[in-house]
Amino acid sequence: MSGAQKISILAQILAEFDRERRPLSSRELASMFGKDLTVVEGMLETLVRSGRLMELGSDGLCEQCPARSLCIVLPLEGCRFCLVPHEGWELPDEYGTCWEARDRDRP
Amino acid sequence: MTNSDSNPDFQVDYGPVIEPEIENLRALIKERFVLPNQIKARWLAVKVLEGETDLLAQFLGVEDARVVLAQVHSIQKRLEKRVPEGLDIAIADRRYERVGRIVEQSLTRPKEPARTRAERVDRVVTHPWLGIPIFMMVMYLVFSFVVNVSEPYLEWIDAVVSGPITNWAGALLSSIGASTWLRGLILDGAIAGVGGVLVFIPGLVVLFFFIGLLEDSGYLARVAFVMNRFLSFLGLNGKSFVPLILGFGCAVPGIYATRTLESRRERLLTALLVPFMSCSARLPVYVVFGMAFFGRSADWIIWGLYALGIAMAVLLGFFYSRTLLRSSEETSFLMELPSYRLPRLSNLWIHVSLRTGEFLRNAGTLILAASMVVWLLLNVPPKAPGLEQSVFGQVSGFVAPVLEPAGFGTWEASGSLLTGMVAKELVIATMTQIYLDENVETEAESEIYPLQDLIDIGKGLIGATIRAGARLLDALTPGVQLFGGEGEREEGGTALSYSLQNSFTPLSALAFIVFVSLYTPCVATLGAIRAEFGGRWALFSAVSQTGMAWLVATLVFQLGRLLGLT
Numbered sequence: 001m002s003g004a005q006k007i008s009i010l011a012q013i014l015a016e017f018d019r020e021r022r023p024l025s026s027r028e029l030a031s032m033f034g035k036d037l038t039v040v041e042g043m044l045e046t047l048v049r050s051g052r053l054m055e056l057g058s059d060g061l062c063e064q065c066p067a068r069s070l071c072i073v074l075p076l077e078g079c080r081f082c083l084v085p086h087e088g089w090e091l092p093d094e095y096g097t098c099w100e101a102r103d104r105d106r107p
Numbered sequence: 108m109t110n111s112d113s114n115p116d117f118q119v120d121y122g123p124v125i126e127p128e129i130e131n132l133r134a135l136i137k138e139r140f141v142l143p144n145q146i147k148a149r150w151l152a153v154k155v156l157e158g159e160t161d162l163l164a165q166f167l168g169v170e171d172a173r174v175v176l177a178q179v180h181s182i183q184k185r186l187e188k189r190v191p192e193g194l195d196i197a198i199a200d201r202r203y204e205r206v207g208r209i210v211e212q213s214l215t216r217p218k219e220p221a222r223t224r225a226e227r228v229d230r231v232v233t234h235p236w237l238g239i240p241i242f243m244m245v246m247y248l249v250f251s252f253v254v255n256v257s258e259p260y261l262e263w264i265d266a267v268v269s270g271p272i273t274n275w276a277g278a279l280l281s282s283i284g285a286s287t288w289l290r291g292l293i294l295d296g297a298i299a300g301v302g303g304v305l306v307f308i309p310g311l312v313v314l315f316f317f318i319g320l321l322e323d324s325g326y327l328a329r330v331a332f333v334m335n336r337f338l339s340f341l342g343l344n345g346k347s348f349v350p351l352i353l354g355f356g357c358a359v360p361g362i363y364a365t366r367t368l369e370s371r372r373e374r375l376l377t378a379l380l381v382p383f384m385s386c387s388a389r390l391p392v393y394v395v396f397g398m399a400f401f402g403r404s405a406d407w408i409i410w411g412l413y414a415l416g417i418a419m420a421v422l423l424g425f426f427y428s429r430t431l432l433r434s435s436e437e438t439s440f441l442m443e444l445p446s447y448r449l450p451r452l453s454n455l456w457i458h459v460s461l462r463t464g465e466f467l468r469n470a471g472t473l474i475l476a477a478s479m480v481v482w483l484l485l486n487v488p489p490k491a492p493g494l495e496q497s498v499f500g501q502v503s504g505f506v507a508p509v510l511e512p513a514g515f516g517t518w519e520a521s522g523s524l525l526t527g528m529v530a531k532e533l534v535i536a537t538m539t540q541i542y543l544d545e546n547v548e549t550e551a552e553s554e555i556y557p558l559q560d561l562i563d564i565g566k567g568l569i570g571a572t573i574r575a576g577a578r579l580l581d582a583l584t585p586g587v588q589l590f591g592g593e594g595e596r597e598e599g600g601t602a603l604s605y606s607l608q609n610s611f612t613p614l615s616a617l618a619f620i621v622f623v624s625l626y627t628p629c630v631a632t633l634g635a636i637r638a639e640f641g642g643r644w645a646l647f648s649a650v651s652q653t654g655m656a657w658l659v660a661t662l663v664f665q666l667g668r669l670l671g672l673t
Binding site: 008009014036039047052 | 191193196200207367
């Protein structure tokens with residue numbers, strides 16, 4: 001076992017969210033990492049419980065989003081997740097979208 | 108690595124960094140405290156390191172828990188650098204790894220899963236060649252429903268607004284001794300202007316309903332997928348489809364939704380194309396002119412105007428992406444198709460009510476205020492011999508010659524287009540005030556019969572519903588006329604439709620609606636472009652779009668004349 005050297009799959013998922021800077025669905029992640037959907041859903045649930053991720057659509061975060069009705073992430077089966085808001089990943093404003101943070105911290 | 112209180116066969120190995128710390132903690136708990144029988148010290152140690160520290164107080168009591176907690180904090184501090192993802196994540200990860208291995212050893216998967224019904228449908232609707240024609244056909248059906256189903260209601264609301272409501276308001280104003288100008292402002296300004304727009308609510312409800320139906324069924328996501336190849340021709344990708352299709356409802360959210368795109372170039376290019384998608388506020392203009400001049404072909408004309416907007420966006424997108432906004436950078440588009448599902452009524456209700464509510468709010472605020480301003484400008488100076496000599500008429504007349512080559516160089520048409528720059532709903536609101544004031548004499552409303560009026564309104568609604576149902580069935584059976592004759596459509600229309608027939612020819616009417624479909628949507632859209640990309644691009648959008656609208660409308664009119672059309 002090389003626990004310290006090997007990057008954990010959960011850490012890789014978080015890194016993917018950080019890199020993409022947009023919500024990702026469990027199916028999308030399952031396809032990215034070549035894992036079963038149910039396995040990834042379990043992992044995402046763990047990350048939500050640990051306070052790293054949040055599930056979209058369940059608490060009105062998307063209420064103000066102009067693209068909500070056509071969101072290509074939200075209507076998908078399987079759950080949709082994004083990073084918990086933090087510096088550089090703010091919640092959408094009146095006309096904001098969950099993607100808007102992606103530009104703010106880009107050089 | 109094993110210990111006395113776990114079955115080694117099922118024990119997860121947390122690796123050389125974490126495992127010794129678990130063992131230390133396990134030993135501390137085991138040596139110093141007595142746990143309930145079913146609770147194992149190793150399990151508790153792992154859970155506590157994962158962050159579930161409240162378990163300590165539950166099993167050990169508050170005082171003893173503090174001792175263990177101090178040890179946990181010291182472990183967390185020690186491992187901070189060696190486990191940067193966090194202890195909880197590292198522990199969960201080891202568990203998933205173990206589960207993954209067990210599943211791998213025990214599960215046999217079929218080599219190729221059977222194709223589902225949705226996959227079979229997708230093979231057709233997302234077909235590289237069939238996908239776009241299918242989408243265009245679906246959109247034609249939607250517009251056909253909009254025109255056919257909404258028209259009877261449209262005539263009914265028009266009759267209610269220009270009849271009983273105007274009469275009741277007139278009687279009320281007479282009873283309070285309102286002056287002539289106040290009566291004019293309320294009846295000819297506010298009620299005629301706002302009423303002229305409100306009559307289109309049924310059409311918009313039908314449009315929003317069908318768009319909602321397509322969204323909720325999962326079909327629009329397929330269209331985004333189909334459009335990817337098409338949009339890549341414009342230097343965009345399928346993700347741009349979302350802001351573009353939002354533009355069919357209203358360009359403002361469409362502009363803001365460009366934030367979903369990755370590069371500034373893609374965002375800007377998409378934002379410049381969004382206003383070419385015919386927003387719902389332009390639909391009333393199409394319907395009024397369609398009913399007045401094109402009879403049974405109105406739905407084809409309306410569909411053609413939407414298609415024209417898309418075609419212009421394609422042409423300009425192709426041009427901009429190879430000149431102003433050239434880039435060699437290609438972005439990828441990864442999307443997952445949602446399952447098909449039966450649209451839920453609750454979703455459709457939310458969709459229709461939100462968008463219709465927005466239109467109504469607009470009618471009650473901006474359109475109301477602007478209609479009153481237009482009425483004032485049409486009546487200043489007060490003793491002007493005709494509307495053309497009013498301030499509004501003179502300003503509009505100054506612009507009119509520019510529109511002459513397009514076939515509608517009258518002060519009435521140019522004035523309506525000018526107010527349409529504020530909001531497209533104002534084109535019809537202004538036309539209602541100008542044309543109906545010129546052509547229709549307001550009936551005296553000295554006596555009103557509310558009960559009879561209400562009965563007539565109810566009868567009108569029932570009649571409209573029966574006709575809408577018949578037309579829906581006709582629209583669902585193309586080529587088969589189940590109800591009514593060929594000439595039935597020609598009899599329909601609002602009071603404005605009839606008035607327009609005296610001022611436009613079919614060719615100039617076509618050029619006019621082509622202009623409306625292409626010129627800059629409204630100040631709110633320009634404001635959104637300015638907010639997102641700066642004033643220079645907002646100005647560029649306004650000038651280029653209006654210039655393009657003039658060019659295409661002029662081409663339509665002049666080519667039509669060359670072909671001998673009138």
